[in-house]
């Protein structure tokens with residue numbers, strides 16, 4: 001791909017754009033700000049403050065055609081084997097189709113029944129136990145849709161194996177009135193099983209070992225393992241091997257979310273996702289929000305060489321969205337081997353980071369404006385808030401607009417070099433009417449397909465995560481040594497061994 005005509009044309013075009021300031025691009029093109037936008041179902045993408053022109057978009061569209069992006073999208077959406085290293089589909093889009101596969105529809109019905117029972121008066125609290133994709137999606141979405149949450153049930157999320165998390169999440173809860181959902185696709189994840197065992201002991205202390213099992217439900221692709229754990233088959237919800245953890249919010253992994261916001265809001269979220277799936281499949285590249293976001297990501301990463309980007313939602317409700325996108329993007333795109341097993345010839349996944357504005361402005365925006373590295377920013381904002389404090393919302397959004405403006409145009413004539421703002425720092429703005437379940441679904445699908453677009457260009461598999469395995473194996477070995485179940489590994493390096501020794505001496 002890096003040795004194709006499309007790639008070389010983009011390189012030459014980037015050379016021509018070097019030294020051109022965003023100020024120049026706007027000065028010589030009065031309707032650039034309206035034109036370099038795209039819209040889908042009320043969601044506006046303004047990409048005009050990136051270092052690009054109409055020609056860039058045309059060249060990027062040619063790149064998308066060159067890697068047969070449209071064909072790959074259809075393959076993904078029709079359940080073809082696109083996760084080629086694990087020989088299976090990545091068919092999360094089937095979860096949100098209006099006509100889902102029968103097993104998906106059945107599970108959605110079971111989830112709705114469970115969600116309504118959870119509100120039957122027996123439970124005060126529901127704790128989701130899971131990590132990574134079995135935590136970040138429902139945790140992010142439950143916070144994002146706080147205004148839709150039925151407050152009668154206190155829905156909380158336990159992920160870290162750090163006992164402090166268990167202590168904090170269960171603080172103030174009555175074990176006799178707390179329901180747990182153990183979410184683990186594999187049902188082998190150490191953190192999740194450790195937390196689940198601790199939770200069961202905590203409940204058993206209050207209600208006895210026999211009754212404790214009725215406080216547990218599970219979501220997993222390994223129902224056998226959940227039943228072995230003692231969870232009743234009726235309380236085990238299926239996920240399928242064709243749904244990746246970080247793509248699983250629309251599956252039963254979203255059960256805690258559904259219990260929090262209700263089946264209707266959950267269905268609206270699925271509808272928002274499906275809308276973007278269809279948009280991704282059908283819209284021309286220059287009007288295609290996920291494709292544009294991905295192609296601009298390629299432009300920034302590969303042609304300008306910027307190694308990170310920031311996701312900055314101007315929305316406290318989206319406080320966990322950057323962390324969610326971090327897993328989605330970095331676990332998918334942090335690869336250096338191509339489909340054919342050869343080393344990736346260009347840079348792949350960038351580092352993703354961020355937190356909500358305006359807080360970040362008082363923390364790290366200094367570096368965004370004056371630092372030596374360029375960090376492209378993706379701002380997310382809403383025209384209408386989910387609260388009545390309009391003056392707050394005007395201020396919040398004024399700050400979003402001002403940050404994008406300051407980054408792009410700077411303030412060249414300040415005199416004092418310490419106070420100079422160079423500008424020419426790229427950003428993209430996603431502006432929606434309001435943060436609703438549907439909008440949230442759109443945003444999630446938008447980023448999923450952004451990641452897919454980039455992976456297709458890089459020819460990497462975005463649906464596996466082999467890079468997490470070595471650490472898990474080593475931790476299991478070390479844990480056995482810490483508990484005395486195994487002897488120290490004589491071939492271990494001296495740094496790791498002396499850290500372990502010091503830990504054992506001091507704990």
Ligand code: F6P
Nearest residue numbers: 132133134184185186189245468
């Ligand atoms: O370790 C990474 C990972 O496998 C993620 O991909 C996944 O979302 C998370 O762990 C949790 O896995 P599981 O749902 O199997 O417990």
